[in-house]
Amino acid sequence: MRNKLVSSLLIVALSSSLLAACSSKGNEGSESPSTADNASNAKDQKVSIDWFDGTWEDPVPGPSSEAVTKINEKFNVDFKPQYIPFDTYEEKLAVKMASGDIPDVIGMEEVDANYMKWAQQGAFLPLDEFLKQYESTKAVPDYAWDSLKVDGKVYGIPTYFSPKGGKKPVIRKDWLDKLHLKMPTNYEELKQVIIAFTKNDPDGNGKNDTIGLGLAKGIYYDPSFGAYYGNATWYHKNGSGQLIPGAIADGNKEKITFLADLQKQGVLQADWAVTAYKDIFKAFNAGKVGVWYEQPGGSGNNGIQFDVLKQNAPNAEVVPIPPFKAPDGSQGLTINGSWYRMYMISAKLKDQPEKVKRILEMIDYFHKPVGFDQRNPQNEYFDWLYGGEGKGYKMENGAAQPIAENRSNVAPSAYITDGGWFMKDEDLFAFPKMAKTKEEQSFQQSLADMLHTQKFYVNPTGRIISPMLMEKSGELQEYITTETTKMIFGERPLSDWDKMVQEYMDKGGKDVIDEVNKSLEANKIQGEWK
Amino acid sequence: MVKNHSLLEKLGGVLNVVLLAVVGLLMLFPFYYMIATSFTSAAESATKTFVLFPKRWVFDAYSYIFHSKVFVRSLFVTAGVTVVGSVFSLLLTSMMAYPLSRNITGQRFYLFLVLFTFVFGAGIIPTYMVVKSTHLIDTYWALIIPGAINSFNLIVLRQFFLGIPNDLTEAAVLDGANDLQIFTRIILPLSKPALAAFGLFYAVTSWNTYFNALIYINDPTKWTVQVILRQIVILSQRLDSLSDGQQAAIASASPPGETIGMAAILIATLPILALYPFLQKHFAKGVMLGSVKG
Numbered sequence: 087m088r089n090k091l092v093s094s095l096l097i098v099a100l101s102s103s104l105l106a107a108c109s110s111k112g113n114e115g116s117e118s119p120s121t122a123d124n125a126s127n128a129k130d131q132k133v134s135i136d137w138f139d140g141t142w143e144d145p146v147p148g149p150s151s152e153a154v155t156k157i158n159e160k161f162n163v164d165f166k167p168q169y170i171p172f173d174t175y176e177e178k179l180a181v182k183m184a185s186g187d188i189p190d191v192i193g194m195e196e197v198d199a200n201y202m203k204w205a206q207q208g209a210f211l212p213l214d215e216f217l218k219q220y221e222s223t224k225a226v227p228d229y230a231w232d233s234l235k236v237d238g239k240v241y242g243i244p245t246y247f248s249p250k251g252g253k254k255p256v257i258r259k260d261w262l263d264k265l266h267l268k269m270p271t272n273y274e275e276l277k278q279v280i281i282a283f284t285k286n287d288p289d290g291n292g293k294n295d296t297i298g299l300g301l302a303k304g305i306y307y308d309p310s311f312g313a314y315y316g317n318a319t320w321y322h323k324n325g326s327g328q329l330i331p332g333a334i335a336d337g338n339k340e341k342i343t344f345l346a347d348l349q350k351q352g353v354l355q356a357d358w359a360v361t362a363y364k365d366i367f368k369a370f371n372a373g374k375v376g377v378w379y380e381q382p383g384g385s386g387n388n389g390i391q392f393d394v395l396k397q398n399a400p401n402a403e404v405v406p407i408p409p410f411k412a413p414d415g416s417q418g419l420t421i422n423g424s425w426y427r428m429y430m431i432s433a434k435l436k437d438q439p440e441k442v443k444r445i446l447e448m449i450d451y452f453h454k455p456v457g458f459d460q461r462n463p464q465n466e467y468f469d470w471l472y473g474g475e476g477k478g479y480k481m482e483n484g485a486a487q488p489i490a491e492n493r494s495n496v497a498p499s500a501y502i503t504d505g506g507w508f509m510k511d512e513d514l515f516a517f518p519k520m521a522k523t524k525e526e527q528s529f530q531q532s533l534a535d536m537l538h539t540q541k542f543y544v545n546p547t548g549r550i551i552s553p554m555l556m557e558k559s560g561e562l563q564e565y566i567t568t569e570t571t572k573m574i575f576g577e578r579p580l581s582d583w584d585k586m587v588q589e590y591m592d593k594g595g596k597d598v599i600d601e602v603n604k605s606l607e608a609n610k611i612q613g614e615w616k
Numbered sequence: 617m618v619k620n621h622s623l624l625e626k627l628g629g630v631l632n633v634v635l636l637a638v639v640g641l642l643m644l645f646p647f648y649y650m651i652a653t654s655f656t657s658a659a660e661s662a663t664k665t666f667v668l669f670p671k672r673w674v675f676d677a678y679s680y681i682f683h684s685k686v687f688v689r690s691l692f693v694t695a696g697v698t699v700v701g702s703v704f705s706l707l708l709t710s711m712m713a714y715p716l717s718r719n720i721t722g723q724r725f726y727l728f729l730v731l732f733t734f735v736f737g738a739g740i741i742p743t744y745m746v747v748k749s750t751h752l753i754d755t756y757w758a759l760i761i762p763g764a765i766n767s768f769n770l771i772v773l774r775q776f777f778l779g780i781p782n783d784l785t786e787a788a789v790l791d792g793a794n795d796l797q798i799f800t801r802i803i804l805p806l807s808k809p810a811l812a813a814f815g816l817f818y819a820v821t822s823w824n825t826y827f828n829a830l831i832y833i834n835d836p837t838k839w840t841v842q843v844i845l846r847q848i849v850i851l852s853q854r855l856d857s858l859s860d861g862q863q864a865a866i867a868s869a870s871p872p873g874e875t876i877g878m879a880a881i882l883i884a885t886l887p888i889l890a891l892y893p894f895l896q897k898h899f900a901k902g903v904m905l906g907s908v909k910g
């Protein structure tokens with residue numbers, strides 16, 4: 087410490103005018119270059135690994151901790167991790183990559199234009215031949231690998247999970263029962279239900295204080311009931327046989343017509359266009375919302391809190407709404423992504439197969455699935471990943487809860503993502519077992535039942551990398567959101583729909599559609615039901 | 617008191633006070649809202665969208681923050697960097713500004729070099745490479761040395777030094793003082809208002825060190841409070857930016873609530889806010905004196 091200070095002071099003294107001129111030798115401890123590991127290879131095959139990744143852990147895992155020691159012992163490595171919060175990670179990664187300071191292992195949250203650029207520039211090692219050798223990577227389906235391919239080669243190792251998660255529309259069944267209504271199966275029936283939910287006092291308190299359909303700023307959760315109606319799903323085809331995004335397709339038009347109708351009848355919450363979706367969760371938890379969204383496994387503070395709901399509405403019963411039968415006869419939900427976070431290996435390691443192997447073994451080890459009923463101290467593997475009972479996690483009602491303040495110090499899984507999300511349909515049924523209240527249990531059960539039996543449409547754009555789509559989709563989607571919001575409020579007539587689609591095309595939508603379809607064709611990928 | 621105010625003037629005075637009070641309250645309101653939210657219990661903020669008067673004032677958020685070693689440590693890091701950084705910056709800036717205010721050879725050239733940086737910056741990647749090759753990465757000096765001299769401050773301070781009469785320094789030379797003595801015994805004491813003003817500028821900049829800390833510091837234990845703060849605040853809203861599948865994947869870890877975010881913002885803002893009243897008087901005076909003399 088003191089040495090570092092002294093040498094730093096020296097630098098200060100030396101660098102009075104031109105910083106670049108100085109290069110001090112007394113400062114070696116502060117950062118080791120990423121390639122200086124060959125020397126240590128000789129003894130006991132111990133390799134040093136620079137690991138650079140973003141994280142959502144709080145506090146951010148440090149470079150020397152109990153967990154790092156555990157990882158070092160387990161894999162006989164000198165593990166040198168650097169973690170940056172994901173919200174700022176991109177900038178730092180870009181600086182590092184551009185300056186040639188490339189770590190051995192690079193983590194990213196998802197595929198973006200940089201991933202593609204760096205892969206094409208040869209910064210990453212192509213991994214196809216390695217990946218067939220590991221259990222955890224064999225479990226990853228083709229459509230997930232497709233999404234990581236650049237020029238036909240895989241450069242990233244995804245942390246795969248079964249893709250049936252994500253927010254699904256849910257409804258207050260006790261309200262349906264009270265008003266003698268049945269579960270809606272199309273937008274027309276849903277409209278009647280929502281009008282009744284808003285006007286007929288479903289909570290029976292004598293006040294006009296219920297919201298039939300939760301709708302938030304920017305139509306945040308898309309009220310789509312199946313792949314046919316999804317905004318971001320490339321399901322529909324245009325006249326020339328090209329796939330087009332849901333936002334400009336018939337499904338969305340039907341949905342917007344439905345919403346505009348509700349608006350006209352004064353059923354929607356007056357200020358929905360400026361209400362944050364989080365506030366609708368609060369209203370739902372207060373027992374005031376009829377139709378809203380939740381996912382398998384729940385989402386903590388940012389979702390439905392069944393214990394709060396129970397206090398506010400003791401009889402509340404929440405169930406999922408099954409997808410509607412679409413005009414073309416299809417019925418089913420959409421699969422979008424099926425992995426979250428991935429690892430790349432620096433191309434500098436192409437002459438060090440031993441080291442690459444060690445890295446892949448580590449990732450494979452962390453990606454082994456653990457069923458939810460196995461997540462307890464008796465499972466040695468889980469216990470190791472999560473830092474030991476009473477240290478890294480504690481058991482509450484049979485479910486392992488991380489101890490937030492210790493976790494990033496003792497749990498190896500805070501460093502390298504585990505594959506601990508549900509991998510199979512069967513795991514969906516573990517969620518009811520973990521639920522904290524009886525009401526949540528019954529909701530999770532009904533959601534798992536529904537997801538298990540539904541068909542899923544694999545969104546084809548998830549299987550290709552289209553730079554144009556990555557660049558433009560946000561902007562284009564925002565445009566459609568703004569225009570359709572106007573249509574719902576009657577500021578723009580619904581008859582303008584075709585004109586809006588044309589504007590969308592002119593704003594770059596056509597280029598996106600052309601590029602996506604060209605890429606789909608080149609890779610022989612179609613939309614398909616699973 | 618002057619007594620001959622007309623009714624109209626009185627009315628204008630009252631209106632003025634009322635208007636300014638309203639504007640003042642509008643400015644204070646966000647602060648009050650932050651304070652109120654930071655003292656609200658998590659349960660209450662989970663069901664209400666806007667809390668002005670918490671039912672119960674609780675210290676949960678503050679105890680969470682002060683128990684999290686990371687945040688407290690980052691406060692100390694920032695305080696250290698602020699103190700050392702501002703002193704260091706002031707020293708370098710004045711040491712460069714003073715010679716540039718006297719008749720030295722090459723003065724125009726050096727001034728040109730300084731002004732050049734007004735227009736052209738090196739960009740982040742070259743800067744990063746310089747910091748890296750000087751082995752400053754992961755040291756606190758990486759937060760202090762790059763950008764230690766703010767060229768704008770340098771120019772203004774030079775203007776201020778120009779205002780100090782040459783007669784003073786000439787007298788000192790006759791008394792046998794060397795340049796360093798003149799600088800420390802005469803120039804610096806005479807420039808206290810300017811130094812206080814620029815000290816405040818530098819202190820605020822150091823306190824807000826965010827991007828440099830993020831880019832140059834890899835060890836989370838050395839991060840400044842702004843980096844940690846951003847993390848806390850973003851964590852409480854991170855789900856907004858993720859897709860459904862991603863939300864499903866990370867749902868297990870529950871983010872800290874809004875209340876903690878508000879408390880963290882307050883704690884990180886108050887120390888530097890508290891500096892202002894003490895330096896206010898120098899502040900106005902110093903900057904003005906520097907700018908008036910041509």
